Amino acid sequence: MDADRRQGTGQEIGRRIGQGTSRESGEETGRGIVVGYDGSDFAMQALDWAMDEAEFRRAPITVCHAWQSPYAPGDEEARKSLHHAAEHVLWHGAECARQCTSGVRVREDLFEGQATERLVALSATADLVVVGSRGLSGAARRVMGSVAGHVATYARCPVIVVRGVGSLPHPRHPGPIVAGVGGGDDHVLAFAYREAALRGLSMIAVHAMRYPAAAWSAGMAPMVMSDVPGREAVELLEAAVRPWRERYPQVETALQPVSGPVLDVLADASSGATMLVVGATREKGALARLGSVTRPLIDAVTCPVAVVHP
Numbered sequence: 001m002d003a004d005r006r007q008g009t010g011q012e013i014g015r016r017i018g019q020g021t022s023r024e025s026g027e028e029t030g031r032g033i034v035v036g037y038d039g040s041d042f043a044m045q046a047l048d049w050a051m052d053e054a055e056f057r058r059a060p061i062t063v064c065h066a067w068q069s070p071y072a073p074g075d076e077e078a079r080k081s082l083h084h085a086a087e088h089v090l091w092h093g094a095e096c097a098r099q100c101t102s103g104v105r106v107r108e109d110l111f112e113g114q115a116t117e118r119l120v121a122l123s124a125t126a127d128l129v130v131v132g133s134r135g136l137s138g139a140a141r142r143v144m145g146s147v148a149g150h151v152a153t154y155a156r157c158p159v160i161v162v163r164g165v166g167s168l169p170h171p172r173h174p175g176p177i178v179a180g181v182g183g184g185d186d187h188v189l190a191f192a193y194r195e196a197a198l199r200g201l202s203m204i205a206v207h208a209m210r211y212p213a214a215a216w217s218a219g220m221a222p223m224v225m226s227d228v229p230g231r232e233a234v235e236l237l238e239a240a241v242r243p244w245r246e247r248y249p250q251v252e253t254a255l256q257p258v259s260g261p262v263l264d265v266l267a268d269a270s271s272g273a274t275m276l277v278v279g280a281t282r283e284k285g286a287l288a289r290l291g292s293v294t295r296p297l298i299d300a301v302t303c304p305v306a307v308v309h310p
Contacts, residue, residue, distance in 0.1 A: 032060040034122045035130040037093035042132035046162045050130040056198040060105040065090040066115035116150040123155035152307040175272040176202040192277040193244045202252040208265035209233040233257030270301045277306040
C-alpha cells in the first residue's frame with residue numbers, strides 16, 4: 001500500500017476515536033489480543049475488530065507483522081530494505097491501535113518467517129487471535145493456502161476471521177451474536193455469551209436438524225412426519241444454553257432449530273449478525289481439526305466468524 005493510501009486508511013480508522021460504546025474502566029485483564037497485520041485493507045478491518053475486542057476486554061493488543069526475504073543470503077542491502085519496510089508496516093498498524101484506543105497497551109511483534117507460524121505460536125499465550133480474510137476462491141486456496149484457515153485450524157485459542165476491507169462498519173443497530181449448536185458446545189456458548197454480554201447484544205443459538213427419510217414401498221401412502229425431531233432440537237438447545245442463561249441473565253437469548261444442511265442453516269442465520277461463533281475439533285488432520293463445515297463457513301458468510309476449539 002502506498003504512503004498516501006496508508007495515511008488515508010489511518011485517518012479512516014481514526015474516526016473511531018470518541019465514538020462507539022463506552023467501555024468499563026479498570027485494570028488490564030487477560031493475556032491479550034493478537035492481530036495479524038500486513039498493511040492491506042483486509043488487515044485494517046481485522047485491526048479495527050481487534051481494537052474493539054481489546055477495549056471491551058480491557059486487554060493488551062499485540063500487532064504482529066511477518067515478513068520474508070526472497071533474496072539470496074548474500075544480498076544484505078536488499079534484505080535491509082525489506083526489513084525497514086516491514087518495520088514501517090508494523091509501526092503503522094501499532095500507531096493506529098495506539099491512537100484509536102483508550103487505555104489499551106499496544107505491543108509490536110516483528111517476525112521474519114511465515115505469518116501462520118508466528119500467529120499460531122503467539123496464540124499459545126493469547127486470549128484471542130484476529131485475522132483478516134481475502135476470501136480466496138476454492139481453487140486459489142488449494143494452490144496458495146490461507147493464513148486465516150491455517151491459523152483457525154492450529155491456534156491454541158479462539159480465532160476471529162474478519163471479512164471485508166477498510167474500516168469496520170459500526171451500524172447503529174448491530175445484529176446479534178449467532179452460535180452454532182450441535183451438542184457438546186459449552187466452549188462455543190461460553191465464547192458467544194461473553195461476546196454478547198461485552199457488546200450488549202442478544203444471542204441466537206442455532207441448531208440444524210435433519211428429518212429422517214420416509215420409508216416407502218409399493219402401494220403405501222406417504223408417511224406423515226411427526227414434529228418429534230423439532231421437539232428434540234428445542235430440548236437440545238434449551239439444555240445447552242441453560243447454564244449460560246443463568247450466568248448471563250442480561251443477554252437476551254433466542255433458540256432457532258432449523259431443518260436443513262448445517263452449512264446452509266448457519267450461513268442463513270448469520271445474515272445480519274455481528275458475529276457467527278462455531279466450534280472445531282481436536283482430531284488429527286487439518287480438515288478434521290477445523291471441521292468439514294467450519295472451513296467453508298469462513299468463506300460463505302459475510303460477518304466475522306469466531307472459531308473456538310474445545
